Structures are given as C-alpha cells and as structure tokens.
Amino acid sequence: MFKFERIVEDGVEKTFAKLSTALRNHKFVLLSYVDVQEIFKKNFEDPYKPFFIMEVCNPMAARELLYKDEDFGNFIPCKIVISEFNGKTKIRMPLVSDLSKGKVQGGQEIASKYEKELMDIINSL
Numbered sequence: 001m002f003k004f005e006r007i008v009e010d011g012v013e014k015t016f017a018k019l020s021t022a023l024r025n026h027k028f029v030l031l032s033y034v035d036v037q038e039i040f041k042k043n044f045e046d047p048y049k050p051f052f053i054m055e056v057c058n059p060m061a062a063r064e065l066l067y068k069d070e071d072f073g074n075f076i077p078c079k080i081v082i083s084e085f086n087g088k089t090k091i092r093m094p095l096v097s098d099l100s101k102g103k104v105q106g107g108q109e110i111a112s113k114y115e116k117e118l119m120d121i122i123n124s125l
Helices: 012-025 036-044 061-070 070-074 108-123
Strands: 001-010 029-035 051-057 079-084 088-095
Touching: 001 108, 012 029, 012 051, 012 079, 012 088, 012 108, 029 036, 036 051, 051 061, 061 070, 061 108, 079 108, 088 108
Parallel strands: none
Antiparallel strands: 001 088, 029 051, 051 079, 079 088
16 A cells, blocks of 8 residues: 545645644644645646645654665655545545655654554544
C-alpha cells in the first residue's frame, strides 16, 4: 500500500481548515500548501475543482529519519492532498515507509510511527 486515503463529508475548504488545526494541535507544522484551483484559475482561466496539496512536517520525525539516513530527505516533508471527489472530499497521503523501501536503509519503522499519527489525525476529522 503506497498511500492512505479517506473520504469525508465536509467540503474541501472546511476539511483543509479542520486538518490544519488538528495537525497543529499534534505538533505537525504546515510548511506550505498549493491551492491548485486558484493557480489554474489565475493562469489558465480554468475552473478546476477544489484541490489542495499540503506539505507537513513533524520536526521530531524529520530529525529521527534524517539521523537514520539523510536520503530520507528525498521523501519528506509529508504530502497530504485534499480534493473534491464525487460530491465528497478525498484526503490522500503517500506513505514514506512504503515508498522508501529498497531505496533507504532502515527507518521504515520510524516513518510508520509518524504515518500512523497522521492517519489517526485524518481519521479523527
């Protein structure tokens, strides 16, 4: 399984706001986000559906992973995608523990621990 995903009833913007707050409350930092809908509208006059790409980091997780193997820098920060899907909202997150297998020595247990935290946060919405 290379990704985790969940469907929620709230709209994309409301989910983005709720998730941002929940992440902050669990010591994750929202480093940046991309509002794809806004970018497409501004650059192409394209009325694309609501779509956010979030880059989040737990500084403790980053520290643990980078001390284990600096190549984990290729997989962090974690990305979370929030988009409209059949009238509902889909939240997706690639799993660093899975994507890094065979590419980085060890550390998958560390990544799994923090992914579980992120999944719990997403599941709490």
